[in-house]
Amino acid sequence: MTTHRFKTLLLAGVLAPATLLVTGCQTTSETRTIDATGPQALNTSNINSQDWANAADQLVGSLLSGGALDKAPVQPAVLAVDRIINNTQLNIDTDLLIKKIRVALSQTGKVAVTNTMGLGERAVVASEAAELDEMTTGKKAKVIVPNFTLYGKLIQQTDRSNGVTQNTYSFQMSLVNVKNGLTVWEDERQIAKQTKKSTVGW
Amino acid sequence: MKTSRHLIAGPVLTAGLLALLPGCATNVNTVERAQSQATPHYVSDKRVVTDNTLARTIRVNSINQATVSGELLKIQAEVENLKSDLRSVRYKFEWIDRDGMAVNSPTDGWKILNFSGRETLRISTVATSPAAVDFVLKFSELK
Numbered sequence: 001m002t003t004h005r006f007k008t009l010l011l012a013g014v015l016a017p018a019t020l021l022v023t024g025c026q027t028t029s030e031t032r033t034i035d036a037t038g039p040q041a042l043n044t045s046n047i048n049s050q051d052w053a054n055a056a057d058q059l060v061g062s063l064l065s066g067g068a069l070d071k072a073p074v075q076p077a078v079l080a081v082d083r084i085i086n087n088t089q090l091n092i093d094t095d096l097l098i099k100k101i102r103v104a105l106s107q108t109g110k111v112a113v114t115n116t117m118g119l120g121e122r123a124v125v126a127s128e129a130a131e132l133d134e135m136t137t138g139k140k141a142k143v144i145v146p147n148f149t150l151y152g153k154l155i156q157q158t159d160r161s162n163g164v165t166q167n168t169y170s171f172q173m174s175l176v177n178v179k180n181g182l183t184v185w186e187d188e189r190q191i192a193k194q195t196k197k198s199t200v201g202w
Numbered sequence: 203m204k205t206s207r208h209l210i211a212g213p214v215l216t217a218g219l220l221a222l223l224p225g226c227a228t229n230v231n232t233v234e235r236a237q238s239q240a241t242p243h244y245v246s247d248k249r250v251v252t253d254n255t256l257a258r259t260i261r262v263n264s265i266n267q268a269t270v271s272g273e274l275l276k277i278q279a280e281v282e283n284l285k286s287d288l289r290s291v292r293y294k295f296e297w298i299d300r301d302g303m304a305v306n307s308p309t310d311g312w313k314i315l316n317f318s319g320r321e322t323l324r325i326s327t328v329a330t331s332p333a334a335v336d337f338v339l340k341f342s343e344l345k
Contacts, residue, residue, distance in 0.1 A: 035311075037310065037311025037312055038311070038312055039292055039312055039342055039344075049311070050311055050312060050313070053308070053309050053310065053311035053313075054313045056308065056309045057307075057309035057310075057311075057313070057327060060330060061276070061328040064270050064274055064328045065271075067270070069271060070272065099308070100308040100309055101309075103307075103308045104307055104308055104330040105330070107307060107330040108271065108274060108330050108331065108332065109332060110271055110272075
């Protein structure tokens with residue numbers, strides 16, 4: 001083998017893998033539609049769509065199993081959604097939890113959610129419509145006092161040990177009887193997520 | 203001498219391995235009332251297995267039902283990890299109404315179930331619609 005031929009082979013041997021590496025770095029974006037709560041949903045250290053659905057399912061199941069809503073003087077019980085305090089480090093819209101709970105409770109037929117008070121949903125148009133109705137009919141709109149208020153709190157606790165970070169999210173919820181201020185149901189569900197950082201990388 | 207060394211090495215190695223085994227196990231021991239006071243309403247079920255590996259990993263021992271808040275169906279399944287180590291699977295409940303139509307809920311979706319070795323867990327859910335009369339419980343491997 002001549003020296004020239006050897007150099008050519010050597011160059012080819014170096015260039016071929018390098019070319020492969022360069023093309024390997026090229027990324028093409030690919031988007032696919034998935035089920036938000038399905039197996040393909042991304043699992044991160046934050047609260048994902050599966051976690052919201054899971055927390056809502058467990059809290060609704062607990063509330064319905066507890067039977068507190070059945071003791072309302074009227075059926076369906078009138079519910080006002082109170083504050084949901086977000087004490088996590090995440091900038092999240094608490095409606096991701098509350099809306100699921102509202103919809104699920106409404107589906108049961110056991111609850112009618114009032115929009116005239118509480119922070120669950122802004123009812124600007126409904127208020128304006130009520131005012132207009134008052135003006136045209138001369139009759140004061142009848143506001144139904146809720147039987148219960150629902151309030152909750154989201155808490156995040158972060159623990160670290162041996163390169164593993166654990167975020168424990170607590171979903172706390174309470175149902176209060178407005179007549180006497182007594183808590184008639186409350187529950188807490190937790191979702192813990194562990195993340196191990198890769199030791200390889202720069 | 204060589205033979206006697208072999209004779210000693212065998213039991214020592216076996217003892218060492220046996221000593222290590224309990225350390226690796228994550229199995230769960232349980233104690234419960236000998237004569238159960240509960241009278242669950244068991245549901246006879248029909249099973250379709252398309253993943254044999256999963257079927258060898260977890261087993262549904264029983265399914266029972268109750269009604270809560272008057273007319274809402276509550277389903278509970280007792281699920282057992284057949285393996286002697288930590289296992290995780292996904293599960294999902296689906297609801298069907300009297301006409302065979304799916305009843306959707308915003309709280310539907312796959313959920314994760316984490317087992318210790320040979321542990322038995324109970325998973326439950328409540329139908330959010332009084333129209334729900336039947337259910338389908340699905341399991342999937344967690345990849």
